[in-house]
Amino acid sequence: MAKPVSIEVWNPNGKYRVISTKAMPGTRWIRLLTDQDCRVEICTSKKTILSVEDIQALIGEKCDGVIGQLTEDWGEALFSALARAGGKAFSNMAVGYNNVDVNAANKYGVAVGNTPGVLTETTAELAASLSLAASRRIVEADEFMRAGLYDGWLPHLFVGNLLKGQTVGVIGAGRIGSAYARMMIEGFKMNLIYYDLYQATRLEKFVTAYGEFLKANGEQPVTWKRAGSMEEVLREGDVISLHPILDKTTYHLINKDRLSIMKKEAILINCSRGPVVDEVALVEHLKENPMFRVGLDVFEDEPYMKPGLADMKNAIVVPHIASASKWTREGMATLAALNVLGKIKGYPFWSNPNNVEPFLNENSPPPAACPSIVNAKNLGLTASKL
Numbered sequence: 001m002a003k004p005v006s007i008e009v010w011n012p013n014g015k016y017r018v019i020s021t022k023a024m025p026g027t028r029w030i031r032l033l034t035d036q037d038c039r040v041e042i043c044t045s046k047k048t049i050l051s052v053e054d055i056q057a058l059i060g061e062k063c064d065g066v067i068g069q070l071t072e073d074w075g076e077a078l079f080s081a082l083a084r085a086g087g088k089a090f091s092n093m094a095v096g097y098n099n100v101d102v103n104a105a106n107k108y109g110v111a112v113g114n115t116p117g118v119l120t121e122t123t124a125e126l127a128a129s130l131s132l133a134a135s136r137r138i139v140e141a142d143e144f145m146r147a148g149l150y151d152g153w154l155p156h157l158f159v160g161n162l163l164k165g166q167t168v169g170v171i172g173a174g175r176i177g178s179a180y181a182r183m184m185i186e187g188f189k190m191n192l193i194y195y196d197l198y199q200a201t202r203l204e205k206f207v208t209a210y211g212e213f214l215k216a217n218g219e220q221p222v223t224w225k226r227a228g229s230m231e232e233v234l235r236e237g238d239v240i241s242l243h244p245i246l247d248k249t250t251y252h253l254i255n256k257d258r259l260s261i262m263k264k265e266a267i268l269i270n271c272s273r274g275p276v277v278d279e280v281a282l283v284e285h286l287k288e289n290p291m292f293r294v295g296l297d298v299f300e301d302e303p304y305m306k307p308g309l310a311d312m313k314n315a316i317v318v319p320h321i322a323s324a325s326k327w328t329r330e331g332m333a334t335l336a337a338l339n340v341l342g343k344i345k346g347y348p349f350w351s352n353p354n355n356v357e358p359f360l361n362e363n364s365p366p367p368a369a370c371p372s373i374v375n376a377k378n379l380g381l382t383a384s385k386l
């Protein structure tokens with residue numbers, strides 16, 4: 001058993017014991033819990049990634065719910081420990097929950113929450129930033145400047161790609177993929193090709209309407225196409241951004257063969273999960289194709305990069321910061337806390353996790369519901385009528 005982990009306590013006499021495995025931005029989430037008779041314990045350990053043993057030690061003998069992080073391994077060991085301690089709820093402070101074994105949670109009757117919606121625009125904005133940075137070689141140019149290498153304007157200096165009129169490819173056109181597509185289409189007048197298991201009807205309607213607007217104003221209209229296969233997107237896209245969930249259907253979705261069918265000067269962006277890309281194959285591809293560029297927010301063996309990646313000038317790498325805006329991170333903390341609180345209080349689950357705004361309004365109390373419980377149906381929970 002690991003040593004006890006250091007904690008900070010809010011409302012020590014609260015009836016329900018709720019643990020957060022990390023300090024989270026803002027204070028609203030703490031207030032929402034303490035106002036409802038929760039004792040909140042926040043882990044203050046300096047370790048970035050807590051082990052299963054650390055979290056078991058935090059859970060202890062009695063625990064009603066836990067707010068955890070995407071870096072933690074929530075499986076059989078933790079859900080059984082939480083259930084033994086009387087716990088009813090766990091929430092990831094993340095929309096992605098590939099770190100959670102939902103079947104194990106179902107087995108122990110623990111509700112699993114996530115935080116959709118509040119990070120859609122923020123994450124899409126980072127994907128758009130990486131797209132621009134890669135197309136205009138901003139990081140390379142910045143390094144060049146700081147190294148004192150600039151000795152005057154030159155016709156060939158850091159020539160990149162114009163986005164206008166090119167094709168943006170989106171794989172996984174859900175909330176974030178669609179928001180990213182809109183930014184690239186509206187901002188840079190790119191044409192869209194996308195691949196998803198489902199039709200992105202709202203996105204299609206948006207592109208059609210925007211195309212008509214451009215035409216009416218004497219400009220070249222933008223177009224959209226739903227691809228019948230992922231390969232079609234990879235062949236046709238100039239900038240391709242990955243936004244699917246990580247599961248067994250998307251693991252190494254970008255591999256050696258698929259990289260080989262992409263355009264030699266294409267840009268690949270990954271703000272989904274690292275294992276969606278075979279990073280070893282990517283490093284080889286970057287070496288062999290110097291005009292091919294990538295922008296990566298996530299990595300296969302986070303926090304590590306595969307050998308060679310850090311040396312590649314045609315790669316831009318940032319440390320999983322796509323959701324890192326203040327508003328989003330505070331909102332994620334709020335949604336995660338309300339998932340746990342709602343389950344402890346026996347509230348129904350919110351029937352539309354695509355619209356979590358009522359929970360984020362600081363000026364009114366949140367609805368009496370759990371904003372997003374991914375296994376609500378498995379646990380037979382009731383949907384909110386609000």
Ligand SMILES: NC(=O)C1=CN([C@@H]2O[C@H](COP(=O)(O)OP(=O)(O)OC[C@H]3O[C@@H](n4cnc5c(N)ncnc54)[C@H](O)[C@@H]3O)[C@@H](O)[C@H]2O)C=CC1
Nearest residue numbers: 096123172173174175176196197244245249271272322323
């Ligand atoms: N880098 C970061 O900081 C962040 C990463 N994410 C990642 O982004 C993912 C997507 O988030 P949302 O857009 O909110 O989720 P979403 O559920 O709205 O979208 C995911 C889309 O992927 C599609 N999809 C699933 N399997 C597929 C397949 N095999 N091929 C093609 N498409 C497939 C789904 O149909 C869905 O439309 C999260 O699961 C998370 O892993 C999310 C937020 C921040």
Ligand SMILES: O=C(O)C(=O)CO
Nearest residue numbers: 093094095096322323
């Ligand atoms: O919400 C997620 O899935 C993240 O990756 C956090 O930014």
